[in-house]
Structure formats: C-alpha cells, structure tokens
Amino acid sequence: MTDKISIPCGGKVNLYLKVERRRPDGFHDIRTVFLPFHSPADTISISFAARPGIEVESDFPGLPSGTANLAGKAAERFFEAADIKPAISIRIEKRLPVAGGVGGGSANSGRVLRALNEHYKVFDETTLLGIAAEIGSDVPFFLCEGTAVAAGRGEELEYRGRHDVPLVLAAPGFPITAKWAYQHVDPKLIAPSPAGTTEKIISALDAGDMETLAGLMENDLAPAIEEKCPIYWVLRETVEKHGALRAMISGSGSSMLALTRDHEQAKELAKSMATEMPDIPFYVLGGQR
Numbered sequence: 001m002t003d004k005i006s007i008p009c010g011g012k013v014n015l016y017l018k019v020e021r022r023r024p025d026g027f028h029d030i031r032t033v034f035l036p037f038h039s040p041a042d043t044i045s046i047s048f049a050a051r052p053g054i055e056v057e058s059d060f061p062g063l064p065s066g067t068a069n070l071a072g073k074a075a076e077r078f079f080e081a082a083d084i085k086p087a088i089s090i091r092i093e094k095r096l097p098v099a100g101g102v103g104g105g106s107a108n109s110g111r112v113l114r115a116l117n118e119h120y121k122v123f124d125e126t127t128l129l130g131i132a133a134e135i136g137s138d139v140p141f142f143l144c145e146g147t148a149v150a151a152g153r154g155e156e157l158e159y160r161g162r163h164d165v166p167l168v169l170a171a172p173g174f175p176i177t178a179k180w181a182y183q184h185v186d187p188k189l190i191a192p193s194p195a196g197t198t199e200k201i202i203s204a205l206d207a208g209d210m211e212t213l214a215g216l217m218e219n220d221l222a223p224a225i226e227e228k229c230p231i232y233w234v235l236r237e238t239v240e241k242h243g244a245l246r247a248m249i250s251g252s253g254s255s256m257l258a259l260t261r262d263h264e265q266a267k268e269l270a271k272s273m274a275t276e277m278p279d280i281p282f283y284v285l286g287g288q289r
Helices: 070-082 104-120 125-135 139-143 178-183 197-207 210-216 222-228 231-241 263-276
Strands: 004-022 028-047 053-058 087-093 148-151 156-159 167-170 246-249 256-259 282-284
Touching: 004 104, 004 197, 004 210, 028 104, 028 139, 028 197, 053 070, 070 087, 070 104, 070 125, 087 104, 104 125, 104 139, 125 139, 167 231, 167 263, 197 210, 210 246, 210 256, 222 231, 222 246, 231 246, 231 256, 231 263, 263 282
Parallel strands: 053 087
Antiparallel strands: 004 028, 028 087, 028 148, 148 156, 167 256, 167 282, 246 256
8 A cells, every 4th residue: 555645636516506495404405416527626645654643734725724624524534434543644735716616625525535445445335425425415426426416415416427518617716605505595496406407407418518508507506695796697797798608606606607618618718707807717627537
C-alpha cells in the first residue's frame, strides 16, 4: 500500500430539482437529476504515514479543518465503523466554488470515503453507501460515476449512464446555505414531481437534445434565492441574452449553470460573460468523471 495518494475531485450540478414534501425530521424529500463534472476540480492528497489522528488542512482561507470539515468527518466515520485507529493527514487544494451548489464538500467527503476503502479494503459497496448517507445527503452520489436520478433526501440513487453536456458555471460567490434555501422554498411549489419528467430529461440527455433538455430544467429553490439576491435574475437574463438555452441556479446556490447548444458555444459564452461581468468567475464545465 502506498503512503500517499492524490485524487482529483470534481463536482455536480442539478439539472432538475423538485421539492416534493417536507419531512417530519425537518428535511425535505426531493426528486433531482445529478450531473457530475470533472473540471474544475479540487485535489485531495491523503498521507497514510501521519501521526495518530485525523488532520485536515486546505489552501482556502476559512475552510473548516480537522473533523469539522466534511472530508475529515468522512474519515472519522470510516475509521469508527472499521474499528481502525486513524493516522492520516488530508490536504485539500480548493478549486470548486465554496457554498456554490456544486457539492464541493460532499464530493470531497465521498472521494475520501472511496479512497480509504480502497486502501484498507474493509467494506462492501452497500455498507459504504450507508456510511456516506450518514454524513450528508449528497455524499452517496460521489461514490459512483455517471448521471443519476435521485429521490428521498438525495441518497436514493439510480445511475443512468454518462452524458457530456455543454455547460458554463457562473460563481458569484454569495454564500447561501442549503438550510436557508430549503427553509425559504415557496410552499406553493412543494408537490410531487410530474410523472415522467426525469425520464424525459434522461431521454434528452441520451439523444444529445439540448433544446428539449432546456425546456425541462427546473429548480424549486431558485425563486427564493433570486428574490434574496437580485443579481441572480440579472445574471440569468444576461447569460440567456448571450445565447444560453437555459440559465438556472444549481442546487441550493450560489452558482448558476447555463446550458448551451454545444461545447463551442459554451466556450464562447464563457468568454463573452467574462467581458460582460468581469467580477464573476465563469467556468466551462468539463464532462463526466
């Protein structure tokens, strides 16, 4: 076994997010379509030749350290379940937007779980998924690869192949927590997902039909976020004016994704928007992990 490994850690966007009901435990049942991307990406370095305990550090100021970080929490939960005394250090080089609705913390957590299990070889897939679900709703998604339709809190996953979708991500950087976004979702929007919607989305992805996909994209969390921060509807209108088929807040925010007809248009859109709104970072998302 090697003493040190380094792994890339891309994020995800939600092409669709329907809030179906409030749960008695304070969470919400949702139906969503997760699409992973491999760039931009964080880099996670894990050293197994460390002093006893779990150390987590990052090059991003203000990111939680130790087991207060989701990656550290994942390591802690793994070692507890495996009954192994930990002696590792984790370093995160942060490139994914923080609190950006692209699952950066969950991605780090899932990749750490996978890496630890590959190193120690103690859990089967079902057990590992169970540990991931205890850490956070999005964490199980990052244990596997490909587009997924998700239900429940997001941990009930059905993987549906791989899809390379032309997307641009804008990261205004306004901190919006998932807790706030779900607390402020419009009650009138909370309802079961219309029958067949996610299947239509998967069919459009399979066919590479971006126009149909644009018409199906929706996010129940977006209206409250746009009301809180009007920059988002300005950004959405500006991106669509520059040719995006559809622009929409990703997940619980704060990033916004823009769908284009093809990858060449995505590059042109990112270039145009960097000139139009130079204070906001724009990323052309790389395809699937």
